[in-house]
Amino acid sequence: MALGLESPAPPIKVENWLRGQPLTSFQPGNVYIVEFWATWCAPCVAALSDLVQLQEEYRDSGVEVVGIAAGERAQTAEEARSKLDAWLTEKVPNLNYRVGLDYTREMDKLWMDSSFSVGIPTSFVVDRDGHIAFIGSPTELEEVLPKILTGSWRISDEAKAADAERIAKGERAMPIFAKLTPAVKAQDWAKALSVVEEAVAVLPDDVNFRVLHADLLLHKMHDLQAGLPVMRQLVRDAINKKSAVWMAEAMRQLFDPANDNSHLPQAERFAMGNELSEHILAVTPPQRGDAPKFLSYPAVAQYYYESGNKDRAIELIEVTLKSLDGPAPIPDDMKQRVMLELVQTLANYKGEKACYGSVCATPQPGVPQSTKAQAPEERR
Numbered sequence: 001m002a003l004g005l006e007s008p009a010p011p012i013k014v015e016n017w018l019r020g021q022p023l024t025s026f027q028p029g030n031v032y033i034v035e036f037w038a039t040w041c042a043p044c045v046a047a048l049s050d051l052v053q054l055q056e057e058y059r060d061s062g063v064e065v066v067g068i069a070a071g072e073r074a075q076t077a078e079e080a081r082s083k084l085d086a087w088l089t090e091k092v093p094n095l096n097y098r099v100g101l102d103y104t105r106e107m108d109k110l111w112m113d114s115s116f117s118v119g120i121p122t123s124f125v126v127d128r129d130g131h132i133a134f135i136g137s138p139t140e141l142e143e144v145l146p147k148i149l150t151g152s153w154r155i156s157d158e159a160k161a162a163d164a165e166r167i168a169k170g171e172r173a174m175p176i177f178a179k180l181t182p183a184v185k186a187q188d189w190a191k192a193l194s195v196v197e198e199a200v201a202v203l204p205d206d207v208n209f210r211v212l213h214a215d216l217l218l219h220k221m222h223d224l225q226a227g228l229p230v231m232r233q234l235v236r237d238a239i240n241k242k243s244a245v246w247m248a249e250a251m252r253q254l255f256d257p258a259n260d261n262s263h264l265p266q267a268e269r270f271a272m273g274n275e276l277s278e279h280i281l282a283v284t285p286p287q288r289g290d291a292p293k294f295l296s297y298p299a300v301a302q303y304y305y306e307s308g309n310k311d312r313a314i315e316l317i318e319v320t321l322k323s324l325d326g327p328a329p330i331p332d333d334m335k336q337r338v339m340l341e342l343v344q345t346l347a348n349y350k351g352e353k354a355c356y357g358s359v360c361a362t363p364q365p366g367v368p369q370s371t372k373a374q375a376p377e378e379r380r
Contacts, residue, residue, distance in 0.1 A: 002114065002115060002116055002167045002170075002171070003111065003114040003115035003132065003135075004115060004132060004135065004163045004164075004166070004167050005132055005133070005134075005135075005154060005159060005160060005163040006131055006132065006154065007131065007132045008130060008131055008132075009026055009032075009034075009124070009126040009130050009131065009132055010110035010111055010114070011025070011110065012024065012025065012026070012034075012066070012100075012107075013102070013106045013107055013110065014068065014100035014101070014102055014107065015101075015104075016077065016081050016100060016101040016102075016103070017098065017099070017100050017101075018069075018081065018084055018085055018088060018099045018100065018101055019067075019088065019095055019097070019098055019099040020097060020098030020099065021098065022098075022100075023064075023066060023098055023100075026126050026130050028128065028129065028130065029062060029128050030062045030063070030064055030128065031058075031061070031062055031063045031064070031125065031126065031127060031128055031133075031145075031148060031149060032063075032064050032065075032066055032125070032126040033051070033054070033063065033064070033065045033066065033123055033124070033125055033126075033141065033145075034066045034068060034111065034123070034124040034125075034126065035047070035051060035065065035066065035067050035068065035121060035122075035123050035124075035138060036068050036070050036071070036107075036108075036111065036112060036117075036120050036121060036122045036123075036124075037067060037068070037069060037071075037120055037121045038069060038070075038071040038072050038073070038120060039069075039072065039083070039084065039087050040072075040073060040334070041071075041120050041121065042295070042330070042334065043120075043121055044120055044121040045091070045330065047121050047138040047139075048067070048091075048092050048095075049092070049327065050138065051065050051067070051097065051138065052092065052094055052095060052096055052097070054141060054142075054145070055096050055097045056096060058145065058149070061149055062128070063145070063149070064097065064098070065097035065098070066097065066098045066099075066100070067097060067098065067099040067100070068099075068100055068102055068107050068111075069084055069099065069100070069101045069102065070102040070105065070107050070108045070112070071108070071120060072084060072101065072103070074103075076103075077101070077103035077104075080101060080103050081101055081103075084099075084101055087332070090332075091330075111124060115135050115167075115170070116166075116167055116169075116170025116171055116173070116174060117135065117170060118170060118173050118174060118177060121137065121138050122135065122136070122137070122138075123135070123136060123137065123138045123140075123141055125141075125144070125145070125148055127148060127154060131154070133148045133153060133154045133159075134148060134153065134154075134159070135163065135166060136162075136166060169203060169206075172199075172202045172203060173199070173203060173206070176195060176198065176199045176203075176209075179195045180192060180195045180196065180199070183195060189216055189220045189221050190221075192212075192216055192220075193213075193216045193217070193221065196209055196212050196213045196216060197213065200213050207243075207245060207246050207249055210234055210237070210246075211234065211249040211250070211253065213230055213234075214227060214230045214231045214234050214250075214253050215253060217230055217231075218230075218231060218253065218264065219253075219259045219260070222263055224263070224264070224265070228265070228268070231250075231253060231254075231272070232272070234246075234250050234253070235250050235272050235275065235276060238250045238276070238279075239275065239276070239279050242279070242283060243283075244280065244283045244284050244295075244296055245295070247276050247279055247280045247283070247296065248280065248295050248296035248299065250272075250276055251273065251276045251277070251280065251296065251299040251300060251303070252299045254269050254272055254273050254276070254299070254303075255269075255273055255299045255300075255302040255303045255306070256299055256302070257302060270303070270306075270307065273303040273307075274303070274307075276300075276303075277300045277303050277304070280296050280297075280300055281300065284296060284297075286315075286316070286319045293316075293319060293320040293323040294320050294323065294324065294338045294342070297316050297317070297319065297320040297323075298316075298317070298320060298341075298342065298345065300316055301313040301314075301316040301317050301320070301345070301349075304316065305349055310349060313349050314346065314349050314350060317342055317345055317346045317349065318346070320342055321339065321342050321343070321346070321356045324338065324339060324342075339356060339357075339359055340359060340361075342356070343355065343356050343359045343360065343361045344361040344364070346361070347361040347362055347363045347364075348363050348364060350363070351363050
């Protein structure tokens, strides 16, 4: 039976506690938020700061946050522990809750696998009586947690319906991932397309499958007859959802220079780029510095550059560089990689040497402007 709403919470099996006192069991009367994350997962590390604030806000209500680093990439447990400890010290010095390292995957099996959770970050909320009250994205906690504390959420029809939908989605997604991963690794695009079309049919609101569908058709198979309608629908849905993630992913399909876009109908490509750019900048305006811009702005800058508005393109890359030093923590290796790419792009746009801090680059004529930034990674 799947782990879900009303299920008794699985045990905490963590040998290495990096912050806070070890937690061996859930104490009756307290509410626990068990957060699965990793340093390589951009949405995960962005959520850490939000959880610090949430812990501070709800501490007097008996809420305890527990971070579980269960997917850290390292050769040994000791290497993972050392890496995490240094990262937390630098990036989240004001951390005010427990963090444990699970290198054995025991916690993953007990919590993530048994609940059909296929990606991180994932939050589990354990109610005052030791039962699961919520499983989902940490972005939903602000709305759901007050209802959990009053006892009204777990018994609500809304909660039951949401959890049933989550489990059904997970049950459908897990076998799809099992078939998709080997097909992509083998570059068997026909097989991958078949699997992705199956996934989109049952999970139409999964942005990862929707974007992969467009990418396979447009950039792997060059099937414009099938790919352009898929791309148009992706753009429409992204704008209707007002989702920065959806719009950024759609924009990269059109203006990521790592792709060969020469075969795309340019008039339509630029029309979609114009519409997406306006909406992306409305959702995450340049003057708002509370989140890094590297997931969405580089492709928008590329659109402006190719459109002939070089000054606007340069401005957006400079804003993106400044956002890397903003309040949201970014893993050092990711930050360095993105910074190098952005500075190179800036030099290419300007046609002269460009620097940001100690990082400098000179123009590389004939080399596509490197605006590609890594999207949030899945756990699997």
